[in-house]
Amino acid sequence: MGAVTPAKALTPAAPSPASPSTARAINDRLALRLLQEEGPLTATQLKAMTGLSRPSVADLVERLTGAGLIEVVGESGEQRRGPNARVYGIVARRAYLAALDVRTDSATAVVADLLGRPLAQAALPVDAVDEAVDVLEALAREAGADGLHTVVVGAPGLVAPAGELRSTAGLPAWHRDLVAALQRRLPAAVAVENETNLAALAEQRVGAARDLDSFVLLWLGAGVGAAVVLDGRLRRGASGGAGEIGFLPVPGTGRLPSATDCGGGFHALVGRDAVAALAAEHGWTGPVDEAVSGAAGEPFLDALAERLALGAAAVAAVLDPGCLVLAGELGHAGGPALASAVARRLTTLTPVPMEVRATTLGDSAVLTGARLAAREAAQADLFAP
Structure with missing residues (x-):
C-alpha cells in the first residue's frame, strides 16, 4: 500500500453550506x-438566546405554531401588549407518556404530558x-389522554x-410478559431500561449528581446494582451488563459467585437480607431501613460502610468516576451519615x-x-425535522 501524503491526510475538507431547509430544521x-x-419564552428572548435575526425567529415561531408544537401561553409583563409580549411554550398535551417502575414483586405507573409533568399515578x-x-x-384516560405516545x-x-430484557437470576417471567403485552396492545413506542440506569439518569438531571459529568450510582435494595455515567454519558457495556456489581467477587462471602448466582459476590454482603442479618448481629431486630x-x-x-467500601474501592480503581451516589431504599435510608462513613x-x-453522596430522590428515582x-x-x- 502506498504512503498517505501527510498534507492530504491532515487537511480537512471545506464544509458545505447548509441548505435553507437544513438551517430551518x-x-x-x-x-x-x-x-x-428554560420554560415559556417571548420571541425577543428566543432572539437573544439563539442569536437569530428577528425575521428568522418570527418564521420559526410561525412554523412551530402551525405544526402544533408550540402555542401562546401568556403575556410578558415586561413588554407592552402586542406580538412582542406573547409568551410561547411547548404544547404539553401534544403527546402523553407513561413511565413504569417494575420491581420483582410490584409495579407502579405514572402518566405524564410531553413536558414530563406527572398527571396520574397508580x-x-x-x-x-x-x-x-x-x-x-x-x-391514561384519567390523565386526559386518548392514547400514549411513548x-x-x-x-x-x-x-x-x-432494548431486550434478558433473563437473570431471580427475575420473574411476568416482567418480560408485561413488556411484550405493552408492545402488543398499545399503539405506542415501548422501551425497557435497567432500573438502576434510570435512577442514574434522574440523579444526573434533577438529583444528587446534577453538577457532575462522571459518577457511579450504587443501588441498594433487595438486590444491588450500579449504573456508570462517564463524561456525561450512560455506559451500558458491550452486552448491557455494565453495573452488574452484585456479581463482583469480594472477600468475606466465603465463596465465589457464578454465572447464574450472585450469592457469592458483592450482593451477599450488601443485599437487603445480608444487611438485615448484619443488623441482627449488632442486636437490632426492627426494620432494616430503620437500622440503616x-x-x-x-x-x-x-460495619455496613466497611462492606460497601469493598465494592466502591473496586469501582474507583477500575473507573475512577470521582463520585459514588448511594441510592435505592437502603441508600436513601442511610442518607449523608452512611455516605460519610463509606467515604472515610x-x-x-x-x-x-x-x-460519596446520598441520593436526593429516594425511592422515586x-x-x-x-x-x-x-x-x-x-x-x-x-421535534424531528
Missing part, C-alpha cells in the same frame, strides 16, 4: 430545546399482565443495547479519590428517570 430544534429547558397488578395494561390504559419501563435485570438510618447504632453503620473507609482502601427518558424519546420523535 436546526433553528427549530434549537428553539424547541430552549423552550423545553399501582399495577403483578402477574396478570393483561389486567396491568388495562389499568395503564385507564390511567412508554418507558424500568426493570431489574440485564437490558441488552438493543442510624437506629441500630454507629458500630453497625461502620474508602480513603484507607484506595489512592483514587472518590466523593426510577419513575423519575423513566419519565425523563420517555419525554426525551417523544420529543426527539415529534
Whole structure:
C-alpha cells in the first residue's frame, strides 16, 4: 500500500453550506430545546438566546405554531401588549407518556404530558399482565389522554443495547410478559431500561449528581446494582451488563459467585437480607431501613460502610468516576451519615479519590428517570425535522 501524503491526510475538507431547509430544521430544534429547558419564552428572548435575526425567529415561531408544537401561553409583563409580549411554550398535551417502575414483586405507573409533568399515578397488578395494561390504559384516560405516545419501563435485570430484557437470576417471567403485552396492545413506542440506569439518569438531571459529568450510582435494595455515567454519558457495556456489581467477587462471602448466582459476590454482603442479618448481629431486630438510618447504632453503620467500601474501592480503581451516589431504599435510608462513613473507609482502601453522596430522590428515582427518558424519546420523535 502506498504512503498517505501527510498534507492530504491532515487537511480537512471545506464544509458545505447548509441548505435553507437544513438551517430551518436546526433553528427549530434549537428553539424547541430552549423552550423545553428554560420554560415559556417571548420571541425577543428566543432572539437573544439563539442569536437569530428577528425575521428568522418570527418564521420559526410561525412554523412551530402551525405544526402544533408550540402555542401562546401568556403575556410578558415586561413588554407592552402586542406580538412582542406573547409568551410561547411547548404544547404539553401534544403527546402523553407513561413511565413504569417494575420491581420483582410490584409495579407502579405514572402518566405524564410531553413536558414530563406527572398527571396520574397508580399501582399495577403483578402477574396478570393483561389486567396491568388495562389499568395503564385507564390511567391514561384519567390523565386526559386518548392514547400514549411513548412508554418507558424500568426493570431489574440485564437490558441488552438493543432494548431486550434478558433473563437473570431471580427475575420473574411476568416482567418480560408485561413488556411484550405493552408492545402488543398499545399503539405506542415501548422501551425497557435497567432500573438502576434510570435512577442514574434522574440523579444526573434533577438529583444528587446534577453538577457532575462522571459518577457511579450504587443501588441498594433487595438486590444491588450500579449504573456508570462517564463524561456525561450512560455506559451500558458491550452486552448491557455494565453495573452488574452484585456479581463482583469480594472477600468475606466465603465463596465465589457464578454465572447464574450472585450469592457469592458483592450482593451477599450488601443485599437487603445480608444487611438485615448484619443488623441482627449488632442486636437490632426492627426494620432494616430503620437500622440503616442510624437506629441500630454507629458500630453497625461502620460495619455496613466497611462492606460497601469493598465494592466502591473496586469501582474507583477500575473507573475512577470521582463520585459514588448511594441510592435505592437502603441508600436513601442511610442518607449523608452512611455516605460519610463509606467515604472515610474508602480513603484507607484506595489512592483514587472518590466523593460519596446520598441520593436526593429516594425511592422515586426510577419513575423519575423513566419519565425523563420517555419525554426525551417523544420529543426527539415529534421535534424531528
